[in-house]
Amino acid sequence: MINIHSCLLLMFVLFSCSAPQKKESSAVITLEAEKFIPEIADKLNEISGLMIYKDHFWGFNDSGGENELYGFNKSGKIKYEIEFENAKNNDWEAMTQDSKHIFIGDFGNNMGTRNDLSIYKIKKKDISKKEEQKLEAKAIEFKYTEQKQFHFPDKSTPYDCEAMVAFKNKLYLFSKNWRDGTTWQYELATKKGEYEITPTDTFDVKCLITGADISPDKKTLALVGYQNYRSFMWLFSDFPGDRFFEGKSQYIKLEGIDGAQTEGICFLTNDSILVSCERSRGFDQQVFLFDLNKLNDGTH
Structure with missing residues (x-):
């Protein structure tokens, strides 16, 4: 006769092997910052987004800033200023690009009160060599399907967002969840329109996510954020499709x-x-370099 305890143990093992498990890093590893662009023009003192295009670095100021995108060189000098027509900088927080367009996310929402969230896009082919230019921006407007209230206690809304990537003809957003330090993944089309979005995945990042990017070979997703005045990065690789x-x-x-x-x-x-920081009490606006080959556990 088979012992009842043996049966229960066998059932537990079989169930554990078949159930999908969320993959998470078991320990924090470290990576040292290297100065890359230690000085950036004062006009770009709240550099909330960062991108490389046509041998220049691009950024913008967040809430309260002009509706302008700035291109600067390795010395931190601004070489290009692109004004987005038909756009307003309520709280620009993220930037990404695909082969034809540049996208800027006007979806900063620290208090969870906004109902005018949007992503502006311009055509790369319209960018000229002029130092100052104006380009027509088209809006991708959206709202969170599950958001029913627009009043939250301070630093508690899960409907803030500061991170976005373009990947396989879609835009992917990663929330800055003040409530529990997780991030929610959303996706929406790159075409002008009005959309409702719901989370497609979630991950316990243990910090507030403020930026995202995909590697040139499209094999690694990087998220950056902070918690208690300390900065962290997450790297995701070997993911199936868009299940980062x-x-x-x-x-x-x-x-x-x-x-x-x-x-x-x-x-x-x-x-x-590259990781950018805005001007604060202890740091000027600048860009740091992180060499992934120097990860101290040698796994990258």
């Missing part, structure tokens, strides 16, 4: 920049990442 959080994950403490308000992130190469 089902791949391998690495949780990285960014050393040497405690107190910096990290905002923008972009890959310089497949193995190096």
Whole structure:
């Protein structure tokens, strides 16, 4: 006769092997910041997004800033100013690009009170060599299907967002969840229109996500954020399709920049990442370099 305890143990093992498991990093590893662009023009003092295009770095100021995109060089000098027509900078927070367009997310929502969330896009082919220019922006408007209230206690809304990537003809947003330190993944079309979006996945990032980017080879998703005045980065790789959080994950403490308000992130190469911070009490606006080949556990 089979022992009842043996049967229960066998059932538990079979169930555990078949049930899908959320992959998360078991420990925090560290990566040292290197100065890359230590000085950036004062006109760009709240650099909330970061991107590389046509041998220049691009950024913008967040809430209260002009509806302008700035292109600057390695010396931090602004070379281009592009004004977005038909657009307003309520709270620009993220930037990404595909082969034909540049997208800027006007969806910063720290208090969870906004009902005018949008993403502006311009055509790359319309960008000229003029130092100052105006381009028509088209709006992708959206709202969160599950949001029913627009009043939250301070720093508690789950409907804030500061991170976005373009991937396989879609836009992917990653929330800055003040409530519990998770991030929710959303997706929407790249075409002008009005959309309602619901979360397609979630991950316990243990911080407030403020930026995202996809590596040039499209194999690694990077998220940057902060918690208690310390900056962190998540790397996701070997993911199936667009299920980023089902791949391998690495949780990285960014050393040497405690107190910096990290905002923008972009890959310089497949193995190096740039992170921008805005002007704060302890740091001027600048860009740092992180060499992924120097990860101290040697797994990248």
